Amino acid sequence: MINCILAGVGGQGTVLASKLIAQTAMEQGHTAHTAETIGMAQRGGSVVSHVRIGQGAYSPLIPKGSAQILIAFEPAEAVRTLPYLAPDGVMVVAQKAVKPVTAALSGSNYDGAEMLRFLREDGRRLILVDGEAILRQCGSSKALNVALLGAAAASGVLGFSVADVEKAIRARIPQKYLDINLQALSLGAAAGGQNK
Amino acid sequence: MAKTLWMGNELIALGAIRAGVNLVSGYPGTPSTEILETVARHNPGDIYVEWSTNEKSALEVAAGGAYTGARTMVTMKQVGLNVASDPLMSLAYIGVKGGMVVMVADDPGPISSQTEQDTRRFAAFAKLPVFDPSSPEEAYAMIGDAFDYSEKYGTPVLFRPTTRVCHGCASVELDENRKKIAPDGFVKDSRWVIFPRLTYQNHIKVEERNPRLGEDFSSYGGNRLTGSGKKGVACGGVSYSYAMESLDGKDGFKLLKVGTPHPFPEKLALEFLSGLDTVLCVEELDPVIEDALTMIAGKYHLPVDILGKRTGHIQPAGENTVESVRAAAFRFLNIPLPQSPAAKEAPALPVRPPVLCAGCPHRGSFYAVKQAMKGKKAVFSGDIGCYTLGNAAPLDMVDTCLCMGAGVTVAQGLHRMEPDAVNFAFIGDSTFFHTGIPGVINAVYNETDIVLIVLDNATTAMTGHQPHPGTGKTMMGEISEKISIPAVLTALGVKTVLEADPLDLPAAIGAVTAAAAQKGVSAVVFRSPCIAIAKPKAALAVDSAQCVGCKKCVRELGCPAIVMENGKAAIEPSLCYGCGLCAGVCPTGAIQGGKTHD
Structure with a gap:
C-alpha cells in the first residue's frame, strides 16, 4: 500500500491533485481511497488530503508515520504535516511561502526560510520545487498542483510514472487548460528527476 | 463496469437513485451538501430534486411525497435536524407509506459546525431507526437497505454518515440495476391527520415495534x-x-x-x-x-x-x-504500542485561521458599517455563513453568532435590555430565506429598533454555491421568478429599505448612516455577487513610489491578497479579484487598477 499526504493552503488546488493521484493509480488497476478538507477551512486555512493506494486501507485517514510521500504546496504546511511521513518517506515541497493574513497584521515576518532549513536538516529525501519559476514559465498562476504532481511522480515513490499522470490529465483537464498543465507537469517532473 | 473514484456523499446519492428514490429535497450544510447535488447531476430524468428554503420545509416536502407511496429522501447536516425536528417528531407517530430516508450528516470535531450533537441520540429520542455507515463503500449498500426497512416498517428512517464518510472517496463499481418504484398515490385516510388520540394509539405501536426492529437488526449485515x-x-x-x-x-x-x-x-x-x-x-x-x-x-x-x-x-x-x-x-x-522515534521540535508554525476571500464583497459591507459606527456604541450580531468570518481581526465585526437566523432576533433581545446601543443584525441572502424572515416580522410588530444588514451575494456561498429563492434558478435547472429581498422587507412593514453596492465605499457608508438614524426596523441590502460566481475584474497594484508603508490597507481590511514587502504594501496578482476596496482605503492613492486578470 502507498500512502500519500498532500498539504497546502485553501485555494491552492490540493483536492484536484489528490484526485489525479487516485485516478492515475486506479487506471493502473489499484484501488484508492482519499479524504479531503471541505468547508470553512477551504477559505485560506491549512488543508490536508489523504490518498491511500492499494488493498488493506480501512481508515480514510493515513496513520501518522506511515506516508511514503508528502507533497506540500508550502514550506510551513510541509512541517505541519511532517508527523505523517514514514521514517523512509520522501518530501516534495514547493519553496515559496504563503504568508497568512495574520502574519501581515501581527508583524511576524514568516518567510519560509526557517521551515526550509528544518526540512533540509530532517535527513529524509527532500525534493524542492521552485514553483514560482515553473508558473512563470507556464504563464499561469494556477498550475502549482500539477507541477508538484510531476515532481512526485518523477521521484518514483507513487508507483506510477509521469507518463501515467499525463494520461490521467489528458482525460480530465479541459482542452483550454491542457497545454499549461502538461507544461507544468513536465517542468515539475524535471525538478523531481534532478533530485533523484 | 470499471471501478470509479466516488466521494461518500456521491455514493449515498447514487445508492438512493439505485434504490428508486422518486423525490429528494434538502438544505445545504457541510458535510451533507454533495448528496443532493449528485442526485441532481445523475438524475435519470424522473426524480424530483429541490433545494428547499430550510430543513423543516424540506422534510415536510419529503414526507408528503412518501405519503403517496413514493420513495423520498431529505438531506441536511446535524444542526439542520434541529430546524426539522418539529415535523420529524410528529412524523415518527404518523409514519409513511413509501420509503423515506432522513439523511443527516454529523460532524465530529466539529470541523464545520456549531455543535457536536449526535443524530443517533436524536433517533432514540424520536424513537426512529438509524443507520450508521462506517465507510463510503458501506454507505452505498446501506442506503438501499434504509429504504427497504423504512417501507417494511412504514416509518421514516434516519441515515447518519459523519464527515469522514461523507468526504472520503473510494473506488467502487456501481450496480447499474435501478429499482422501479411506482407509487399508487395518496389515499385519503384519517391516519394522515395527527390528533391526541391517534398519537396515543400510534405511540403504543411504536413502542411495540422497536424491540421487533431491534431483533430484526440483530441479523442485519450492517451489524x-x-x-x-x-x-x-x-x-x-x-x-x-x-x-x-x-x-x-x-x-x-x-x-x-x-x-x-x-x-x-x-x-x-x-x-x-x-x-x-x-x-x-x-x-x-x-x-x-x-x-x-x-x-x-x-x-x-x-x-x-x-x-x-x-x-x-x-x-x-x-x-x-x-x-x-x-x-x-x-x-x-495489552498490545505494546510501537514507539515512534522522537521527532525534532519543529519551528513555530504560522497560524492560518480561515478568512474572507480576497475580493469578498462582505469585507466591504463590514468595513462600511464599521466606519459608519466609528465612535458610537453599537453591537453587531452575526449569523451562519461565510460572513461569520467577519469576526476575525482586523474587521472584528461579529459580536454574536448562535444558529441560522438568530442574529436578527438576538439583536432584539440585546436592544431591549441595552437601548442606548445601535443593534445591527447581519444576515446572508440564503439565511434570510431560511429562518431570517420570522425574526424581521418579530421586530417590526414589536417595534424594536434594529438595523438589518442583508449581505446579498446572490448564492449560498459557504456550502459551495447552491441556488436559493433569490437566485432565480431551481435545482431542476428551471428558471423561476426571483424573490426580491427588498420587496419582502417592504411587504413586512420595514419602512426604510436601502440598497447599496458594498464595494462603493462612500455610498455604502452613507446608506448605513441613514439606516442607523431611523427608529424601528431599518434595512440595508448590500448587493454584490460572491467572487466565486462573478468574473474577476482587473487586479490592482501598489505604486511603491507612492506607498508610504502606513499599513492602513493591511490593518483595516485584512485582505489575503495584500502583503508587506520591504516595508511597502504589495498585492499578489493571482489572489486579487479587483474589488477595489483597498484603493478607497489608501490615504496616498498608491493603489491603482493593475493588469488584466488571467
Whole structure:
C-alpha cells in the first residue's frame, strides 16, 4: 500500500491533485481511497488530503508515520504535516511561502526560510520545487498542483510514472487548460528527476 | 463496469437513485451538501430534486411525497435536524407509506459546525431507526437497505454518515440495476391527520415495534460480531474503520460492529457480551453504543465492565483518529504500542485561521458599517455563513453568532435590555430565506429598533454555491421568478429599505448612516455577487513610489491578497479579484487598477 499526504493552503488546488493521484493509480488497476478538507477551512486555512493506494486501507485517514510521500504546496504546511511521513518517506515541497493574513497584521515576518532549513536538516529525501519559476514559465498562476504532481511522480515513490499522470490529465483537464498543465507537469517532473 | 473514484456523499446519492428514490429535497450544510447535488447531476430524468428554503420545509416536502407511496429522501447536516425536528417528531407517530430516508450528516470535531450533537441520540429520542455507515463503500449498500426497512416498517428512517464518510472517496463499481418504484398515490385516510388520540394509539405501536426492529437488526449485515475471547471491542461509524486499521489480523478478542445504533440489535449484543469480562466502546460524539451495552448488561445481570467515554477511556469530545483509537485499543488489549522515534521540535508554525476571500464583497459591507459606527456604541450580531468570518481581526465585526437566523432576533433581545446601543443584525441572502424572515416580522410588530444588514451575494456561498429563492434558478435547472429581498422587507412593514453596492465605499457608508438614524426596523441590502460566481475584474497594484508603508490597507481590511514587502504594501496578482476596496482605503492613492486578470 502507498500512502500519500498532500498539504497546502485553501485555494491552492490540493483536492484536484489528490484526485489525479487516485485516478492515475486506479487506471493502473489499484484501488484508492482519499479524504479531503471541505468547508470553512477551504477559505485560506491549512488543508490536508489523504490518498491511500492499494488493498488493506480501512481508515480514510493515513496513520501518522506511515506516508511514503508528502507533497506540500508550502514550506510551513510541509512541517505541519511532517508527523505523517514514514521514517523512509520522501518530501516534495514547493519553496515559496504563503504568508497568512495574520502574519501581515501581527508583524511576524514568516518567510519560509526557517521551515526550509528544518526540512533540509530532517535527513529524509527532500525534493524542492521552485514553483514560482515553473508558473512563470507556464504563464499561469494556477498550475502549482500539477507541477508538484510531476515532481512526485518523477521521484518514483507513487508507483506510477509521469507518463501515467499525463494520461490521467489528458482525460480530465479541459482542452483550454491542457497545454499549461502538461507544461507544468513536465517542468515539475524535471525538478523531481534532478533530485533523484 | 470499471471501478470509479466516488466521494461518500456521491455514493449515498447514487445508492438512493439505485434504490428508486422518486423525490429528494434538502438544505445545504457541510458535510451533507454533495448528496443532493449528485442526485441532481445523475438524475435519470424522473426524480424530483429541490433545494428547499430550510430543513423543516424540506422534510415536510419529503414526507408528503412518501405519503403517496413514493420513495423520498431529505438531506441536511446535524444542526439542520434541529430546524426539522418539529415535523420529524410528529412524523415518527404518523409514519409513511413509501420509503423515506432522513439523511443527516454529523460532524465530529466539529470541523464545520456549531455543535457536536449526535443524530443517533436524536433517533432514540424520536424513537426512529438509524443507520450508521462506517465507510463510503458501506454507505452505498446501506442506503438501499434504509429504504427497504423504512417501507417494511412504514416509518421514516434516519441515515447518519459523519464527515469522514461523507468526504472520503473510494473506488467502487456501481450496480447499474435501478429499482422501479411506482407509487399508487395518496389515499385519503384519517391516519394522515395527527390528533391526541391517534398519537396515543400510534405511540403504543411504536413502542411495540422497536424491540421487533431491534431483533430484526440483530441479523442485519450492517451489524457484525467476529472473534472470540474474554475482552470485547464495540464500535460503529468511521471509528470501526479506525479500529480495523489498527486491529486487523490480531485476535484474542471479540469485535462488535454496530451499524444500526437504534433500535439497538439487542440479541446480537447479548451474544457479544456473553462470556466477556470487559468491553471497550469506540465511538465519536455521544456514548450511544456504550450506554446501550451498559443497559443490556444490567438487564441480563452480566458481570462485565463497560469502558468508553463515561470511564475516560475514549475522549469525550472531538474526532477520533487512527492514532487515538489504536492507543486506546492497544492499551485495552495489552498490545505494546510501537514507539515512534522522537521527532525534532519543529519551528513555530504560522497560524492560518480561515478568512474572507480576497475580493469578498462582505469585507466591504463590514468595513462600511464599521466606519459608519466609528465612535458610537453599537453591537453587531452575526449569523451562519461565510460572513461569520467577519469576526476575525482586523474587521472584528461579529459580536454574536448562535444558529441560522438568530442574529436578527438576538439583536432584539440585546436592544431591549441595552437601548442606548445601535443593534445591527447581519444576515446572508440564503439565511434570510431560511429562518431570517420570522425574526424581521418579530421586530417590526414589536417595534424594536434594529438595523438589518442583508449581505446579498446572490448564492449560498459557504456550502459551495447552491441556488436559493433569490437566485432565480431551481435545482431542476428551471428558471423561476426571483424573490426580491427588498420587496419582502417592504411587504413586512420595514419602512426604510436601502440598497447599496458594498464595494462603493462612500455610498455604502452613507446608506448605513441613514439606516442607523431611523427608529424601528431599518434595512440595508448590500448587493454584490460572491467572487466565486462573478468574473474577476482587473487586479490592482501598489505604486511603491507612492506607498508610504502606513499599513492602513493591511490593518483595516485584512485582505489575503495584500502583503508587506520591504516595508511597502504589495498585492499578489493571482489572489486579487479587483474589488477595489483597498484603493478607497489608501490615504496616498498608491493603489491603482493593475493588469488584466488571467
